[in-house]
Amino acid sequence: MRVERELMRGAGPVAVLKLLENGEMYGYELVSALSRRSEGVLDMGQSTLYPMLYNLEAKGFVKSRWDNSNSGRKRKYYELTKQGHTRLATDTKQWAAITRAMIALGIVSDPKPAGRDMISGALA
Amino acid sequence: MNASTSEKDPPPSPGPWRRILFTPVRDLIGLRAPNRLSINQMLIEAALPSALADLILLTTKKTRLTRAERADVASEFISHFRDGMESGASPDELVESFGEPRRVAKLIRRAKKRNRPMPWRVAMKTIKTVGLCLAAFIVFYLACGLYMLAGKPNVSVDYLAKVNATATSVPADERAWPHYREALLQLEKIPSLRTHSRQPMPGEPGWETFEAYLDEQAEALNIVRQAAQYPTLGFVVGWTFSEEDLKLWPGMDSHAAEIESKGGCLFNISINHLVNLRELAKTIALNIDRAAAEGDGARVVADTEVMLTIASHAREILFLINDLVGWSIVTLTVERVGDAVAHHPEAFSDDHLQELAHRFSACDELMRVRFDGERWGFEDLLQRIYTDDGEGDGRITINGIRKLSSISGVQTGSYSGEYSISHGTMDVLIAPALNTITASRKEMLLEYNRLLDICLAESKRPLWERDYSRFDNEITSYDQELFYRMRYLPVSLLIPALEKVSISAEHLRQRRDALLVAFALEMYHRQHKAWPDSLDDLVPSLLPAVPPDCFDGQPLRYTLVDGQPLLYSVGNDRNDDGGKPPVYPNTGRPNYLAASGWTSAEALANDPVRVARNDGDWILWPRPIEELIVYPEDEE
Structure with a gap:
């Protein structure tokens, strides 16, 4: 299932921030991880990812650098900034609240694992 | 991986010639950004299948970002696609997952622009605003030019x-x-x-x-x-001549007709x-x-x-x-x-x-001293170069600018009498600026008359009391201040050397006065068989009063040299040298004219060279006459 663009606009950035929480990643790695770990729900192509990354960079939540990979090719790596960490924490709380509200409304009926918000759970 | 795509689109291999073309030297010669920013070159080096290379090229081009920004995006896409291909995705799959290039480009452009540094964004905004203002000004300026083209003198x-x-x-x-x-x-x-x-x-x-x-x-x-x-x-x-006059000045009629046809004014009259x-x-x-x-x-x-x-x-x-x-x-x-x-x-x-x-x-x-003709001449010029609002005012016209150009020798175009599009274009371009700078008709006339009046008022005072510094300062400002000169160009071009004119009249008056004293002296000599001791002896029977020396206001100087009378003025140095003229420093011969030139006392005090050159008196009567030298006839 693919998420509507409007929903993706809200979920995408926090998903990317979450992925970068544990260390720097490059573009294709992010696309693959998002697709794999969200089981295709947050699947996004370059058309969404890269503009999103540039926006996050413009807002100061991530920073990028070019570096050589193990294969010797140059790649652009993204990592969270301090500001990005703060933003991620805030967004996580908000998403948890939304998830609880969704459960209360019966929109999300069987949260798994219990007690964790949907995004965190999906990306854990 | 889609094998057919990779076989159909083998990665282009950069040959030696192409490598040379993309060296930094080429960028230097072409005054281009460095080769490292060349997306084409990057794609060649990345050896991506052409479908992906074209996609990157199209997308980055559509972003309309700066060359460096586009190169950065292209590098990232190249890296992305190569990662994709290494992980087993085919070029077609990568193309499909990429999204619509125009939309991607639009989103990337928006995001990258946000990413630009604040000073850069401020500078861009400023340039854009200035550009808009400039464009608005140019439109307004050209409209003014067209408006001026419509103005005609009356x-x-x-x-x-x-x-x-x-x-x-x-x-x-x-x-x-x-x-x-x-x-x-x-x-x-x-x-x-x-x-x-x-x-x-x-x-x-x-x-x-x-x-x-x-x-x-x-x-x-x-x-x-x-x-x-x-x-x-x-x-x-006038512009025409009688047949009899043309016998005196053959060809003058055609010359005058030519001047008239070019809009000649009173100042051009023969x-x-x-x-x-x-x-x-x-x-x-x-x-x-x-x-x-x-x-x-x-x-x-x-x-x-x-x-x-x-x-x-x-x-x-x-x-x-x-x-x-x-x-x-x-x-x-x-x-x-x-x-x-x-x-x-x-x-x-x-x-x-x-x-x-x-x-x-x-x-x-x-x-x-009269300036009536000069005033008429100037008014005539103004009515030929300005429009007429019926109340003595108006704005300068295109023809007026051309006329001023011809007077001043300043070429504002290659105007030769015939109107062409190029001249018209040039006029539209320069006319509003000149119209803004140039004083209006009324202002111009007031300025001209003001200067004439200053000089005329001064010319009514005795020469020894005159002070032309105010007039001189005004004229100096025309010479030294370009804006002032441009604003009142007709005035600065046509204001006569009024000061010199007035002084010429005073010199003549001094000579005439000395002649009147000479008549009285001769009469006295006849009556008394001797020359008087003083000019006061001539008053009042032979002379109503001893005329003043125009340089200091004292009675004209008189002395006897070898028993003969001599009338003189103290001259420009204002010192009575007993009737001795200045001399040329190199020869010691008398320089009779040196003492007659008038300089204000203040200016003289600051000019020791002039004082030395004028050290002597101005001999008025009998007129000193240079020795006659007769040279032999030339052989040829």
Whole structure:
């Protein structure tokens, strides 16, 4: 299932921030991880990812650098900034609240694992 | 991986020639950004399948970002696709997952622009705002240019008729000019002796040439004398010439017609007759020399009257140039009569001297400074270069700008009389700027009249009390301040050297005054068989009052040198040197003219060089005459 663009606009950035929480990643790695770990729900192509990354960079939540990979090719790596960490924490709380509200409304009926918000759970 | 795509699109291999083309040297020669920013080169080096390379190329191009930003995005996409291919995705799958290039480009552009540094964004915004303002200004400016193109001058006042009012007020048969013209057509040119350092006086070697000339010209001179009986010259200036006048000045009609066709104004009017009148006066002056030497005082008196009338005729038109020519004729008369009284006093009876004294006393009007013609000339110019709002104001026109260009010699285009698109375009471009800078018609006239009035007011004061510093400062500001000069260009171009004109009149007056004293001295000498001790002895029986020295306001200086009287002014250095003229520093020979030039006391105090050069007196009567040197004839 693919998420509507409007929903993706809200979920995408926090998903990317979450992925970068544990260390720097490059573009294709992010696309693959998002697709794999969200089981295709947050699947996004370059058309969404890269503009999103540039926006996050413009807002100061991530920073990028070019570096050589193990294969010797140059790649652009993204990592969270301090500001990005703060933003991620805030967004996580908000998403948890939304998830609880969704459960209360019966929109999300069987949260798994219990007690964790949907995004965190999906990306854990 | 889609095998068919990879086989169909083998990665292009950059050959040696292409590698050379993409060296930094090429960028340097082409003044381009460094090769590292070349997306083409990056794609070649990445060896991506053409479908992916084209996608990157198209997307980055559509972003319309800066070259460096596009290169950065392209690098990231290349890296992305290669990662994708390494992980097993086919180019087609990668193309499909990429999204619509235009939309991607739009999103990337938006995000990258947000990513730009604040100073850069501010600078871009500023440039955009300035650009918009500039564009608005250019539109407004060109509209002003078109508005100016629509403006036309309105020549509503016939200033030429005003100038000719005196001449045309008398019937043709009561005008002096036809008689002068008749004489001029007969008169030969005055001989010029190449071998003589100056014109010889009666009794000196070479005088016989002039005597013979006067004999030959006797009939023409009589016609001149008849002409001088008429109070009005009656020469009508304009763009056309009578057949008789054209005999004097062949070809003048076509020349004048050409000037008129180009919109000639009063300042362009031909005043050839002034040269001719001066020639006539010179010939009569020769006759005064001769009559005095022959002891014929009556003829001197009669020809003096003729010369002064010619001077008056020259001043019939109110231009300054007419005044200057008139004054030069009066000066010539004063000099020659002064010479006659000094060297041939026996030629004159008491009545002759008295008659001459009365005649020269009545010359004040001839020496009056007038600016009427200049004002008319300027007003005529303004009505030809400005529009007319009916209340004396208006804006400068395209034709006016061209006219000013031709006056000033400043070429604002290659205008040659015919209007073409290129000239029109040029006019539209320059006209609004000039119109903004140039004063309005009313302002221009006020400025011109203001300067004339300053000088005219000053000319009414005695020379020794005059202060032209205010006028000088105004003129200096025209020379030194470009904006002021441009704003009042017609004024700065056409304002005459009013100060010099007024001083010329004072110099003439001083010479005339000295001549009146000379008459009185001669009368005194006759009555007392001796020269007076002081000029006060002449007052009041022979002279109403001793005239002032124009340089310091004190009575004119008088002394006896070798028993002979000498009248002089202290001259420009304001020091009485006992009647000794300045000398040339290198030869020690007298420099008679050096002391007569007038400089304000303040300016003189700051100019020791001038003081040294002017150290001496201005000899007025008898007129100092340089030694006559006769050079041998050339062999050839």
